[in-house]
Amino acid sequence: MGIHVGGLSSGTDYAGMIEQLMAARRIPIDTLDNKRIELDYDMGAWSQLNTLASSLTSSLDTLRGFDLWRSMSSESSVESVVTASAATASAEQQYSLVVSNLAKAQSISSDIVDTPTDLIGGGYASEGDVFEIEGEEITIEAGETLTSLRTKINSAALEMPDETRVQASIVNNHLVLTRANTGADSISLSDTTGTVLQNIGILDASAAIKNENVAGENAEFTVNGISVVRTSNDKLTDVIEGLTLNLKGVGASTLDIHADREAVKLAISEFVENYNALAAVVDDYSSVELGGSSELAVKGELYGDSLLSSIRLDLRRMATGSKSAALDETNAAYSYNGETGIMDNLSDIGIWTSGETNQLSIVDSSRLDDMLEYEFSNMEQLFKGVYDEEAVAYTNGVASDMYRYADKISASLTGDIAERIESMTEKYDDYSAEMTELEAALEDYEQTLWDQFTAMEDALANMEYQMSYIESMFSSGS
Template sequence: MTTVSSTTSTTAASTGYSALSSSSSGTGIDYSALIESKVQARLVRADRVDAKITANEAKITAYGDLQDLLQTVNSSLDGLRNRSTATGASSNLFGQRSAYISDEDSFTATVDDDTELGTYSVVVQQLATKHKIAADAVGGKTDALGQTGSFTLQAADGSAVTITMEADDSLTDLRDAINNQTSASGVTASIVQVSDSSYQLILTAKSTGQDISLTDGGDGVLSSLGLTDSSGAIKNELVAAQDAIIKVDGVTITRSSNTIDDAIDGVTLSLYTADPDTAVSMEVSTDLSSIKTAITDFVDAYNALRDFVTTQQAVSSDGTKSEDATLFADSLLQQITKSVYEGLNTSITTDDGEVLSLSSLGITFDSSNNLELNEDTLNTFLTDDIEQVKQLLGLNMTASSSSLSLLRYNSSMTSASFTLDIDVASDGSLNSATVNGDSSLFTVSGNRIVGATGSIYDGVVMVYNGGSGSVDVDFSQGLADRLYSSIDNYADEYDGDLATIIDDLEADDVDLESRSDDIKTKAETYRTTLTAYYARLEAAAETAALLLQQLTYKDSSDDS
């Protein structure tokens, strides 16, 4: 009996782990379901954490989309702020220039930023040409020329180089020898096939207006080639070298090149056709097309932003938020929307009392609060008074002295008018800059006047190169500059409010994922512990059942 009991007990213990379902359990208890129920109860906490992570990820995506849309709006506004790179812009469209030319077949022009505006009368009297000469024709370009000796050649703007020939050199060899020294001589060589059995060497100066000069080494090579005559003069001149000649407002200007960049300050002329009898009008003006394009881009960018905001505010038919409204009732989105709307409603009053606003540009709100652009109104405003456009949109500083200029403007001040009393030392450096006798508002360093930290002028840096005296200063921050600054506080890639909240959510997700993983790990450990525990119970139940069978069998045997 002892041996039998020991064997059956061991068997029961070893099969206990695999007998936890109700179909195989000796007790009829579904331990597997019981274990799963207990484990899932603990995993509910992980599910709640995972749901929070999913919600955070949706918000991160939505905030990222909002940040991108706001940055696109600011990209369109950047060049309209009338700021230089020193004062924080990547470009200033109001400083960009275009040349409007009455006849672009004659010449074209490129204009540097901030070039003085003006109208010019230009007459192209003569184009600059490259000196071009030819040798006598030969029967084959690879046949030996039979010339032995040397000669020198150069263009007027190059240096003399020596070309040495041997009797078996061909026209091709001569061309290559000349071209190997083009960078020094300023002369290039080519071969023209005149007919099936006639080839000519052509020498051309690299630059216009530069004569080619040839000097024989004493062996008569140049005259034998037909490049010079018996007197040493050029024998076959195809094109004479000549300078370009133009008249600008009646003043005759001669240059060796057809590209003239020093006749009108900031303007580069590219000459194409000479017409001595025709005066061509050229107007150097603000590049209105670039400004119009930026304004159009702004309208499109704002409307894309508005569409996003509308989606985030949408509700379903039952009055609950729409499935796509990830940022529904989000306080930061509401704050951004309010700031943008306030910026759009900026108005500027000119010195003569005229009020300028978005509608002055032909931009109005439709019934959905999207922007609509009337191009006719915009075109008229741009062409009639570009200075008012600049005043409406950009940062503007006026000073009663041209010696005072703006270097930096990072201030929240939207407008200001004040008089600077400036004291200059004998060496030209600044002693002080005061406003109404108050020296605490500005500090000075060298020739810089810097708004004091914490003052209303904080973030303003000006440069002064004049003498002691008083300067009246006016600042006005236009619609584009105000709106850009407001948006940048939210959308800056590194320290804007959206970047901060995205960073916080991502950090929160890292912590939440760690918590979720910890809960799941502990739940699986709990599963293992329960499985072992119920396996021991099942094994004990099987052992008890077997013992009962043995006792019952024994009783039956005793009775018989």
Template sequence: MGIRISGMASGMDTEKIIKDLMKTQREPINRLQRNKYTIEWKRDAYREMNTLLADLQNSLKTLRMSSTFSKKVASSENDSVVSATVKGKPELPSYTVQVTKLAEAGTPPVVSELSLSDVQGITLKLHTDKQEDGSYAKTTEVVISATDSAEQIVSKINSSDTGIKASFFNDKLVLTAANEKDFKVETPNKAVASQSSPAKAAEFTINGVPYEAKSNTFTFDGIEFNLKQVTSTPVVIRTKTDDEAIFNTVKDFVDKYNAIIETINKKISEPKYKSYKPLLDEEKEALPEKTAEKMDAMAKSGILLRDPILTSGLTEMRRALSTSLQVTGVNTAFDTLSEIGIGGPPSGKFAYQENGKLYINEDKLREAIRNNGDDVLKLFTNYSSSNDPATKYKESGVAERLYSELNKIMDKVTKEAGSSGSVYDDSSLAKKLKQTDEDIQRWEDRLKIIEDRYWKQFTAMEKAMSKAQSQGSWFAQMLGQQ
């Protein structure tokens, strides 16, 4: 950058004049910058739609699994004796349980016969590691002074590294073996051996076969049993398909599907306001914040209007849900969602106004789950191993089919807009952004040259005027001397 002379001779505000001239020259960059904002908005809008589609696909994972439609619930004919909860996959429809004996927890070795006065001012001997012959292999001495408080005595014993823990309760020193091994406490006046009781196992029969368990709560064949009382009368535990859980899983999916396609439909039908353009930074700064936000919102509106990827994607999603399951062994009375109570708008509504929204006939759906559970399972989860795309499509359950279609839609969106979590972005919009940035940089370089040229021209003019003024002053002085 050369020397810049600003209005010294002419009196003009050269800097402002050049700045104004450059505003016109910057218009191509402004157009590129607005275009960049538009591309970024479209990319972000696409990614937002992909997040919704991924959320919908994630909700399909449970509907694709046969275990979702095989959930069981257990009920006891006498909960006060034995209760049961399904934790896995029970194989039998019922279990007859008779409780002979309840489990009892054992107590660890404990000594609780010593008072505070028994242990003050003595050396306490703790005998541990009891041998088979009744002797103890290790003796640890704990010196307790006559002035030690209960807290100090407890601290000395607990830090003795014997595995024996102490506490005071009702003025008695209570010693417990943390390792649950017998021990003995010896004072100058007495020796006290620890007392313990072994745990007792629960004894019971299931379907006539005797069993034992360490706890009154145990799992058998995918069912968690909780024994509560001994009884001479057997209690029957029955299992059945958890119809309500299946119904709720299906309903939750339909609700999510409706919410997501409503959001996408709104996005692709947003009005476009062509008179509103993205605001440049300097334009935002010149406006009140709320006004700038409103104008940007108007400029963003319709960014995905009638978008072909999303529009065709919604069509394919509706087709995936409405096409009948066509495979050997399928019950043709339950080969479509509409036949189990999931379909389009009820009579009186116009389907085109609903944009693919699903409605549930709850009574019909519950009845299908209750009476034709295997058919409902197949309708949602059937998997086709065919390599022919057309055959695979027809033979796939609706959940499997929709899951696959969502993959295709999301792949198209990702190819167009990339993924926010991806390190390398080779999407179409990423390439456009890169090209736009390069174009902006080229224009910036060009404008720098133009601005330098303006300054050179004005500087040359100032120098010429300054020289002319100097010569005029010299002539005036010469004439004055004559």
């Protein structure tokens, strides 16, 4: 819009008049903008709810899954002797281990090399000498030093099989060869051309190893009295089925293999935390606080929304409802402190709502621990439910049923919340498009007003000119 100057002839404040007319015409635009702002707040609220619902879905997926309830834990009575990790296929059992010997890697060395910077000049080798370590040939070249020889051996080691690989190092002008892996097998090496290995004292005159600093040894231990020999101390997966053993020292220890109850307890705590986080925000957005006689009621951001109301009711119903339709005295009976019951509700394991709020909490941690220890299979059933042949899924479980609901409302593209946000986004875009059209019409309207007022001003100026002319004519005639 250009610069307008009006009212020079009439003294009328056209700009002020036009501003008032424009303000009246802008009311529909402002109304649409306020609707957009409200939609923006609502979409932000739904996005937050969707994030919280997704977190709840994830924790429920863990609780309804196979891996959690089949995960095993291993406890060693003496961790300085042995530690172990258990696979999901392991059975609850105890094993007695006695470690009598740890596996060691063989390490041999040369005699001290007096002229390490010139092996040929020092009489230790001749150019073209060849020796072999674990099937890999090493050739002496002109200018060979102890350092360059070590580098050649380590380069050749890259071609050796993992189980026989040898690493070279230099300690106080001694060439040290060490087996990369533990075990009783000796390093294989020999002079092929010349006698460089004998000259530096790796081999003696009979071609046997001259200086063995550490003898290679196998690990020797018993499991429940059964003798076991292995070349390694670590990651032993072929001794006890389902266990990975790591030998740490000589001595005796007991391995206790049992269900990973701490992992289950942590998963339950995460479920409670994620449930409460979602429930708290749902309550906040659907709340209304009544003011006093002169105050208006304060409503939550999504107060009155039907979807939010159903989420609020459904979450509490699924968290506190009974699964008695599928769980009864034949498949879910339990005992605690001398009393019997049917485990078909979260309250049976010490979890319940806090007062009148829509929150869960572990109200009896001793009861929860006892159920984890002695009623583990019943707890698994409470969360997973029972297998439905027709549905080909577990149903009537706290986690399985709530997971399906939480996933239904939080799925990224097809969930109820995603569809609600998409609908609101479309409405937001419609408002924006309508505002753009109204803004353009408003600019045209303003230009029309200025054109009309300018025409009136021009007409008035022309009349004033004519009146002045007539008056001058009368004046000259007199």
